[in-house]
Amino acid sequence: MVNYIEAASAPMKNTGAIRIYGPEAFEGMRKACRITSDCLDALADIVKPGVTTNTIDRFVFQFGLDHGALPATLNYRGYTKSVCTSINHVVCHGIPDDKPLREGDIVNIDVTYWVDGYHGDSSRMYPVGQIKRAAERLLEVTYECLLRGIATVRPGTRTGAIGQAIQTYAEAERCSVVRDFCGHGVGQLFHDTPNILHYGRASEGPEIREGMIFTIEPMINLGKPHVKVLSDGWTAVTRDRSLTAQYEHTVGVTSDGCEIFTLSSKGLDRPGLPPLTV
Numbered sequence: 001m002v003n004y005i006e007a008a009s010a011p012m013k014n015t016g017a018i019r020i021y022g023p024e025a026f027e028g029m030r031k032a033c034r035i036t037s038d039c040l041d042a043l044a045d046i047v048k049p050g051v052t053t054n055t056i057d058r059f060v061f062q063f064g065l066d067h068g069a070l071p072a073t074l075n076y077r078g079y080t081k082s083v084c085t086s087i088n089h090v091v092c093h094g095i096p097d098d099k100p101l102r103e104g105d106i107v108n109i110d111v112t113y114w115v116d117g118y119h120g121d122s123s124r125m126y127p128v129g130q131i132k133r134a135a136e137r138l139l140e141v142t143y144e145c146l147l148r149g150i151a152t153v154r155p156g157t158r159t160g161a162i163g164q165a166i167q168t169y170a171e172a173e174r175c176s177v178v179r180d181f182c183g184h185g186v187g188q189l190f191h192d193t194p195n196i197l198h199y200g201r202a203s204e205g206p207e208i209r210e211g212m213i214f215t216i217e218p219m220i221n222l223g224k225p226h227v228k229v230l231s232d233g234w235t236a237v238t239r240d241r242s243l244t245a246q247y248e249h250t251v252g253v254t255s256d257g258c259e260i261f262t263l264s265s266k267g268l269d270r271p272g273l274p275p276l277t278v
Contacts, residue, residue: 162197
């Protein structure tokens with residue numbers, strides 16, 4: 001049985017109940033998510049061959065301080081960096097280091113800022129210099145998966161509709177969906193109920209209600225869906241070493257759909273790829 005609780009009266013821990021947020025919280029999320037998306041915009045000019053992911057990490061830390069925000073990942077469950085940087089076959093939670101990015105790499109940069117009690121969580125893929133067509137196609141498919149998942153969000157549907165839309169499109173494009181990681185409730189807590197699976201059936205999962213806030217963040221592989229976590233306890237990679245990609249938005253459910261809190265104000269939601277035309 002799924003329980004729903006007004007966020008204003010909920011304890012500051014994940015109790016398994018789904019928080020329902022009001023207008024004040026939506027405004028707080030807009031502020032936190034705007035700083036996150038502005039940081040991701042700024043990174044479009046920084047990601048290039050020869051730049052280290054530690055340089056990106058330092059930029060994200062300083063950008064947050066300059067804008068009154070704290071990186072939520074820093075010291076989260078022992079994680080020591082301000083951002084996750086996942087390159088090529090790294091699915092998620094890649095740890096920044098001093099190894100330089102190389103021409104042809106693709107890198108996911110996942111930023112979460114904590115601002116005035118709310119978490120803004122988003123990630124984008126960045127091509128490093130010129131990338132191969134197979135990599136470019138993977139980015140295109142993955143971003144389309146994200147959009148198709150978001151398009152299903154409205155009160156009365158179930159979270160399984162998000163997963164079904166993503167899985168159906170990805171597999172039709174001869175790609176696979178990672179099962180080991182998922183989207184999640186977000187807001188006052190960094191990771192909250194419900195889990196948002198990127199596969200499944202529309203009849204499954206909790207009912208979506210107005211006031212829910214969660215991330216959608218499909219991880220799509222060119223090869224098989226299987227992953228493993230390395231000995232550092234964080235870095236997840238594809239078992240077959242195939243390329244993987246991920247895009248992530250934070251959304252809030254409205255009366256007739258959803259608001260995407262983490263949209264780029266500069267149209268850079270797919271950095272390095274042509275802007276989408278409506």
